[in-house]
Amino acid sequence: MSPTISYKDSSRQRRPGSYHQSVDMEIKPPPPAMYMDNHTERLGEDDTEALLQEHNSPSYMVPQGYRAELGSILLLLFLYVLQGIPLGLAGSIPLILQSKNVSYKDQAFFSFVFWPFSLKLLWAPLVDAVYFKSFGRRKSWLVPTQYILGFFMMYLSTQVDFLLGDVEGKSPDVVALTMTFFLFEFLAATQDIAVDGWALTMLSRENVGYASTCNSVGQTAGYFLGNVLFLALESASFCNKYLRFQPQPKGIVTLSDFLFFWGAVFLITTTLVALLKKENKEVTPSKEETKGITDTYKLLFSIVRMPAVLTFCVLILTAKVGFSAADAVTGLKLVEEGVPKEHLALLAVPIVPLQIILPLIISKYTAGPQPLNTFYKAMPFRLLIGLGFALLVWWTPKVQHEGGFPIYYYIVVLLSYALHQITLYSMYVAIMAFNAKVSDPLIGGTYMTLLNTVSNLGGNWPATVALWLVDPLTVKECIGAQEQSCGTTAAAEAFKMSQRIIEDEGLKRPQEVI
Numbered sequence: 001m002s003p004t005i006s007y008k009d010s011s012r013q014r015r016p017g018s019y020h021q022s023v024d025m026e027i028k029p030p031p032p033a034m035y036m037d038n039h040t041e042r043l044g045e046d047d048t049e050a051l052l053q054e055h056n057s058p059s060y061m062v063p064q065g066y067r068a069e070l071g072s073i074l075l076l077l078f079l080y081v082l083q084g085i086p087l088g089l090a091g092s093i094p095l096i097l098q099s100k101n102v103s104y105k106d107q108a109f110f111s112f113v114f115w116p117f118s119l120k121l122l123w124a125p126l127v128d129a130v131y132f133k134s135f136g137r138r139k140s141w142l143v144p145t146q147y148i149l150g151f152f153m154m155y156l157s158t159q160v161d162f163l164l165g166d167v168e169g170k171s172p173d174v175v176a177l178t179m180t181f182f183l184f185e186f187l188a189a190t191q192d193i194a195v196d197g198w199a200l201t202m203l204s205r206e207n208v209g210y211a212s213t214c215n216s217v218g219q220t221a222g223y224f225l226g227n228v229l230f231l232a233l234e235s236a237s238f239c240n241k242y243l244r245f246q247p248q249p250k251g252i253v254t255l256s257d258f259l260f261f262w263g264a265v266f267l268i269t270t271t272l273v274a275l276l277k278k279e280n281k282e283v284t285p286s287k288e289e290t291k292g293i294t295d296t297y298k299l300l301f302s303i304v305r306m307p308a309v310l311t312f313c314v315l316i317l318t319a320k321v322g323f324s325a326a327d328a329v330t331g332l333k334l335v336e337e338g339v340p341k342e343h344l345a346l347l348a349v350p351i352v353p354l355q356i357i358l359p360l361i362i363s364k365y366t367a368g369p370q371p372l373n374t375f376y377k378a379m380p381f382r383l384l385i386g387l388g389f390a391l392l393v394w395w396t397p398k399v400q401h402e403g404g405f406p407i408y409y410y411i412v413v414l415l416s417y418a419l420h421q422i423t424l425y426s427m428y429v430a431i432m433a434f435n436a437k438v439s440d441p442l443i444g445g446t447y448m449t450l451l452n453t454v455s456n457l458g459g460n461w462p463a464t465v466a467l468w469l470v471d472p473l474t475v476k477e478c479i480g481a482q483e484q485s486c487g488t489t490a491a492a493e494a495f496k497m498s499q500r501i502i503e504d505e506g507l508k509r510p511q512e513v514i
Helices: 034-041 066-099 104-114 116-122 124-129 139-163 174-202 210-234 236-242 255-276 293-304 307-318 321-336 341-346 352-366 372-399 407-438 441-473 489-504
Strands: 003-005 018-020 477-479 511-513
Touching: 066 104, 066 139, 066 174, 066 210, 066 255, 066 321, 066 341, 104 116, 104 174, 104 321, 104 441, 116 124, 116 174, 116 441, 124 174, 124 293, 139 174, 139 255, 174 210, 210 236, 210 255, 210 341, 210 352, 236 341, 293 307, 293 441, 307 441, 321 341, 321 372, 321 441, 352 372, 352 407, 372 407, 407 441
Parallel strands: none
Antiparallel strands: 003 018, 477 511
């Protein structure tokens, strides 16, 4: 329902969590183990566990507890936290834009920002195969990518107010914002590829399972910092109500301050990693090598040409069309109706325990021979919840009062969001289980990543199209002001301003009908 709650059926993009564009905890599905380092592509029994130490290596002969590798685990966790910051910031921008009355076509254009995590398969083979052996296979990409991210965030901190139209007399430059944050997310996706690959070799065989925990916990924490916490601290009303004794016109933190701080954190962390952390030299070199770039792309093309895979791709690319509008637009509509964006963001907090428990419960039903049964059963309920979101948007202005919204309204929104998450996770876990089940174990990494990429795209493109269609399919009429048009967002906002002026003067107040 919101970019805070919803660009994550992809991304996100992405751990699941955040109302697409405003109130929909879209999944940012946990990034697939990118190519599993492509080692699973190698045929032959000797290579089935290429990322793990050989049986005669010292680390294999002497099992290590997690305490022995606690430093590496904490480093992975922090790298995934850093990865979540750009995702959270990108998810907060649509809410900020909506409060500035941009059109839904502009929101649709900005939604392309969330695509890089769904398209990283296109350049992952390059990240996997090209590196400086002396510096380290993963550090060759991680270090320069994070340096660029750090400098980019610090530079963006000097320009973001101008891009958002916070300078007097300016309106948001959506095209420039989209290009800027698309590059931002592209860099974050590239960092994700490098970290996913390094996670599999940084830890020993006994502890490699902690990598997925670091991934999910770290990205969730980073997204929370970059989205929920930022929106709360950036809001003057929230800070004045809960955190200050004396009201101020601005929040405690601005987007410029936030970008500069995390840019500095990126630079410091990257320098420490480059100087102090060494890659695991115990992994057998021959097993660290991957297929060539050309061979990998040929393999992907051969998989896509398989009739069963092609049919499945068509189905999964269109399966989410029915509820894409509700997922993508609901949160933005609530902001448009006056619900504070920071309140919508904070609704994600009580849902976190549910998001942790749901995959554990649902996996019991997807572990059998037919995991897609759960997907099919959840779909009609998710479609019904979409109708519930439409009713929620219709009901919102009817319960609004001068002080905001009553507590029972937020309880209804929270319950709606919780039900949405149950259906969303049911479909997400089921499709991930199916992808894992049908992937050829001999080329599992490439196969699995391809199917996950298609699944992510199946959530991204319908959301973009739905946002694009909102304005053409919306009819607004100004009742009581016959010569005034309410056809555009700007015109409707001007009409509302005139309403307030007329009301202040004690005159009859015209009404806007949508």
